[in-house]
Amino acid sequence: MPAVLEQSLALPAYQMTYLAKQNQPVSGDYFDLHDMHFTQQQNNATRTVIVPANKQQGAAEVSTELTPTSLVKGEQAPAIKGKNLLGHEVTENWSSKQFVLISAFFADCTGCANEIPAVKDFAERHPNVKILYITWDSIENSRKFTSLNDLEALIIADAKPWLQQVGVSTYPTLMLLSPTGRLLYADAGDDADGSALQKMAELLIPAV
Known part of the structure; x- marks a missing residue:
């Protein structure tokens, strides 16, 4: 489309x-x-x-509730394939056996930038959680986003096929995965206040 x-x-x-x-x-x-x-x-x-x-005049009203992902709770997420900021092919297949926090973003997304301080705070409080920033955007734009927002987490660019596969169409979207790659929680929309991240923190229990 x-x-x-x-x-x-x-x-x-x-x-x-x-x-x-x-x-x-x-x-x-x-x-x-x-x-x-x-x-x-x-x-x-x-x-x-x-x-x-x-909304076109006379058009039927449709639901615009933001859906973070087509994955359901407990469903296995597929391996992520894309490129790192050096342009090398990378695959995330949950082999690290860590909880994983995914932030789906694109470079010009204001809400994506707004919630970065909350994500950084989450990362500091939970150092054993792997943080991944995933985007369909280009490597060049992802580099600029990383530099502008002083990111140190792993960035996977050119990951549009994976984002489509898991049904992410709203940005930003946060997803917490178990150490085996199963969805524990997902939230769509700017989480600058950290409310969704707090719910995720409560789920950091022994591996699922």
């Missing part, structure tokens, strides 16, 4: 940002799923386009 939409707007070289009705960053697939109507806000100087959803 996103590529088709970008082609239909004749803006293949522009950075596209999609917003749900509550101005939450989502993927273009979200528009397709909910049959969204939209406008576009184009900036030729920065070569960016913001595509906010809107």
Whole structure:
């Protein structure tokens, strides 16, 4: 859907940002799923386009509840494949036997940046939890995001197939996995106040 939409707007070289009705960053697939109507806000100087959803007059109301992932609690997450910031292929297959906190982001996502201090605080309080930042974004954009936000955690870029496989279309999304890679908790939306992370902290019990 996103590529088709970008082609239909004749803006293949522009950075596209999609917003749900509550101005939450989502993927273009979200528009397709909910049959969204939209406008576009184009900036030729920065070569960016913001595509906010809107309700067409007379159109049926649809649910816009943010869904973090298509995985259900206790379901095994597939191995993550992507590239690190050096451009090398990497695979995360839960071999470290640690709890894993995943933050799904993209570089221009304001909410993704807003919750980073809360994630860092979580990481400091729970040093045995592996922190992964996963994105469909390019290596170059991921490097900029990492530098701007002073991240030291592992970044896996170019991971769009995995994000689609687990049904992540809202950003940011946080997921806590057991040491064997099973979903324990997931939350979609800006968690700058750390409320979702606190719920995850309560689940850090012996391996599932």
